[in-house]
Amino acid sequence: MKVLVTGGAGYIGSVVTDRLLAEGHTVEVLDNLTTGHQDSVLSGATWHQGEITEAGEILDSSFDAVIHLAAKSLVGESVTHPERYWHGNIVATLGLIDAMRSAGVRRMVFSSTAAVYGEPGVGQITEDTPAMPTNPYGASKLAIDHMLTAEAAAHGMAAVSLRYFNVAGASGSLRERHDPETHLIPNLLKVALGDAGEAKIFGTDYPTRDGTAIRDYIHVVDLADAHLRALKAAEPGNHAVYNLGTGTGTTVREVITAVREVTGIDIPAVEHPRRPGDPAVLVASGQRALQELGWAPQRSITDMVADAWAALR
Numbered sequence: 001m002k003v004l005v006t007g008g009a010g011y012i013g014s015v016v017t018d019r020l021l022a023e024g025h026t027v028e029v030l031d032n033l034t035t036g037h038q039d040s041v042l043s044g045a046t047w048h049q050g051e052i053t054e055a056g057e058i059l060d061s062s063f064d065a066v067i068h069l070a071a072k073s074l075v076g077e078s079v080t081h082p083e084r085y086w087h088g089n090i091v092a093t094l095g096l097i098d099a100m101r102s103a104g105v106r107r108m109v110f111s112s113t114a115a116v117y118g119e120p121g122v123g124q125i126t127e128d129t130p131a132m133p134t135n136p137y138g139a140s141k142l143a144i145d146h147m148l149t150a151e152a153a154a155h156g157m158a159a160v161s162l163r164y165f166n167v168a169g170a171s172g173s174l175r176e177r178h179d180p181e182t183h184l185i186p187n188l189l190k191v192a193l194g195d196a197g198e199a200k201i202f203g204t205d206y207p208t209r210d211g212t213a214i215r216d217y218i219h220v221v222d223l224a225d226a227h228l229r230a231l232k233a234a235e236p237g238n239h240a241v242y243n244l245g246t247g248t249g250t251t252v253r254e255v256i257t258a259v260r261e262v263t264g265i266d267i268p269a270v271e272h273p274r275r276p277g278d279p280a281v282l283v284a285s286g287q288r289a290l291q292e293l294g295w296a297p298q299r300s301i302t303d304m305v306a307d308a309w310a311a312l313r
């Protein structure tokens, strides 16, 4: 297939591009480099620096699909500047869908998020769990999911939304590089590298097995594999939604233990109060993705930490 990857200079987009190229697809990357990195654009892909709203200048009937990953994705910023999320995610994606319709490109895999569910409480989140986002970031992604449902029904698009839980790990040198970095595993690895003095544990009074929050971590290579499966499985006139998770979760303390084991470095960790807005448990049921896409994550939390550590060094 010939595929446009928006956000292909980012962490997940570069790994998705890598897998597409490895499977023999033709890939063009569109990224404005606000959070992506030019050196993450793979040489096998045709490169366009620009906004999502410029996709219409690239797309024509020679394309088979768009994998749409480009987005604004900082929860805190979405609360203080919601208008950036309505424009950057909702309005920009509406323009992309219009451009796809005009060009006759009728297949999309969209990067949705666990944030659409808000704080559903303890237990596995399925695709039927009510979506009640608690911030504009999650709301903007949910609005796009609704757009895709309607576009599929009205105009025959083949659409798939993949709702990511906590993505981690690396693929060779392709790794997570955020500024500021808020995610747990890269922050722990900074301590291991000597770039930060001590790790912070946000919240030790959650109703979980060791008092720290539980998240469902997925290796970025497993995640990329789900995109390729979704691309093939997408059906005209249908919008399918899949949670990408393992069905089990890992506590913050268990992640710290994995980082200590992989690096051989004793990570000093200091207990802090809960980070505002962090739910106790976010774990996905991966049953639908298994049944309909044949997708199941293959890589463990130790693999994620080991691959991220190798990429850093």
Ligand code: UDP
Pocket: 166, 182, 183, 184, 185, 187, 199, 200, 201, 202, 203, 213, 214, 215, 252, 275, 278
């Ligand atoms: N966390 C932590 N210390 C850190 C960063 C994160 O204890 O330096 C906790 C955070 O409160 C959450 C979990 O680790 O419970 C995962 O956080 P992350 O930011 O990686 O992902 P999120 O689930 O918030 O998207």
